Amino acid sequence: MGERAIAPLGHYLDGPPQSFPHARQLAVRLLGLVGGPGATEVLRALLSRHDLTALSPVLAQSEYAVKDEVVVQLLRLGRTDLGEEFLRAFRRDRLPAAAEALARCRVAAAIPDLIEALEDDLLAERAADALRRFGADVEPALVAALRQRHGESQATGESRVSRRRRIAAATLLGELGDPAAATPLRWLLNDTNPAVAAVAAAALAAIGPAHVTPAQCRAIVAGAVSPEWRVRARCQEAAGSIGAACVPAALAAVTEETTVDLYGVPAPVERASKRWLIAFMLEHAGSQADVRAALFGCDPVLLAEGLAEVSAPRAAADVAALTPHPDPLVRLAAAQALARLGGAPAAAALLGLADDPVRRVRTVAARALRALVAAEPDLIAAARAAPGRPGSRWRRWRLRWALTRAANQARHSG
Numbered sequence: 001m002g003e004r005a006i007a008p009l010g011h012y013l014d015g016p017p018q019s020f021p022h023a024r025q026l027a028v029r030l031l032g033l034v035g036g037p038g039a040t041e042v043l044r045a046l047l048s049r050h051d052l053t054a055l056s057p058v059l060a061q062s063e064y065a066v067k068d069e070v071v072v073q074l075l076r077l078g079r080t081d082l083g084e085e086f087l088r089a090f091r092r093d094r095l096p097a098a099a100e101a102l103a104r105c106r107v108a109a110a111i112p113d114l115i116e117a118l119e120d121d122l123l124a125e126r127a128a129d130a131l132r133r134f135g136a137d138v139e140p141a142l143v144a145a146l147r148q149r150h151g152e153s154q155a156t157g158e159s160r161v162s163r164r165r166r167i168a169a170a171t172l173l174g175e176l177g178d179p180a181a182a183t184p185l186r187w188l189l190n191d192t193n194p195a196v197a198a199v200a201a202a203a204l205a206a207i208g209p210a211h212v213t214p215a216q217c218r219a220i221v222a223g224a225v226s227p228e229w230r231v232r233a234r235c236q237e238a239a240g241s242i243g244a245a246c247v248p249a250a251l252a253a254v255t256e257e258t259t260v261d262l263y264g265v266p267a268p269v270e271r272a273s274k275r276w277l278i279a280f281m282l283e284h285a286g287s288q289a290d291v292r293a294a295l296f297g298c299d300p301v302l303l304a305e306g307l308a309e310v311s312a313p314r315a316a317a318d319v320a321a322l323t324p325h326p327d328p329l330v331r332l333a334a335a336q337a338l339a340r341l342g343g344a345p346a347a348a349a350l351l352g353l354a355d356d357p358v359r360r361v362r363t364v365a366a367r368a369l370r371a372l373v374a375a376e377p378d379l380i381a382a383a384r385a386a387p388g389r390p391g392s393r394w395r396r397w398r399l400r401w402a403l404t405r406a407a408n409q410a411r412h413s414g
Helices: 002-013 022-034 036-047 057-076 083-093 096-104 108-117 124-147 160-176 179-190 194-207 214-224 229-253 271-284 289-296 300-307 313-320 328-341 344-353 359-375 379-384 393-413
Strands: 258-260 266-268
Touching (some): 002 022, 002 036, 022 036, 022 057, 036 083, 057 083, 057 096, 083 096, 083 108, 096 124, 108 124, 108 160, 160 179, 160 194, 160 229, 179 194, 179 214, 194 214, 194 229, 194 258, 214 229, 214 271, 229 289, 271 289, 271 300, 300 328, 313 328, 313 344, 328 344, 328 359, 344 359
Antiparallel strands (some): 258 266
């Protein structure tokens, strides 16, 4: 029908909101497909129709989804000249799509509203994406947001959402990478909340990776075990990019049992965070004796869980050093990790585990060795060089024979 459908679709959308948004959303999408000035005017009129605060919660939520679809279709039609209307829609109805529209229209007046939206659980991610699109233009406002605190906590004078806004602002400054932002970020390193200090340290590391201090490493590792998942993910990523410089801080943190949440209240360190610390040290320690001694002293179950998360091949030597552990659960986890990591150190350590007194460990090690040698026949020499246990000559001879056969088959098939 083309443009002939605009009038009936507009008439339908002029009607009252419905409990379910799907039909009205479909009508909006059809107008977007038809396009043209007529369809655009109908969509623009719908954007300002119906005060959501005057509707019941069910109808308000339904019409909220419809208006959000209106913004999506107007952007698809290339109407970047409607910046003022998108700004009014964002301020009035808090539409997620309007955040992207404001960035695409380069409405600088929307930057304070987008920074305020960083406190909103529903809008925070879309607002952060929109602020990234503005680039360097948002830096002065983000720096100002670092100092602005508000909230209801008598202890710190700041609420959780205020801390969340400052955390998001620090993260965005780090992503933008302007060295001029380093000074205001350093102000936050002594913040009363460790999560804020941790994200500021991670942002500083992103801006100047060559100048990371031990204090920043301690703050980043503290953030890597934070109960707040956004802080934890950001700091774990930063620690991974820094590498060995964060190992001493991780070594000290692995024995800690409590951290601090965004309310400033002590909270227990989650078990998943402990596993990450163990995997991080194994992947970045570089054969440090104190790290190996600390890992031997860890809870065996926790150590085994941490070994299951190791994925970097460079950790093979440190994982191999755990094969003499007295607990068979740790030796089994080490064998499974070495099977994933591969390489000459893994092959030599697996041949040693093939003599383990526990049958399950021997079986896993033997299977892993066969798979490694089949994939890399040259590893047979490294496996043969490994020392054996006393009294296990017959078992080792059988395994070496099986490995030699697997290596020969792999060479012939290649």
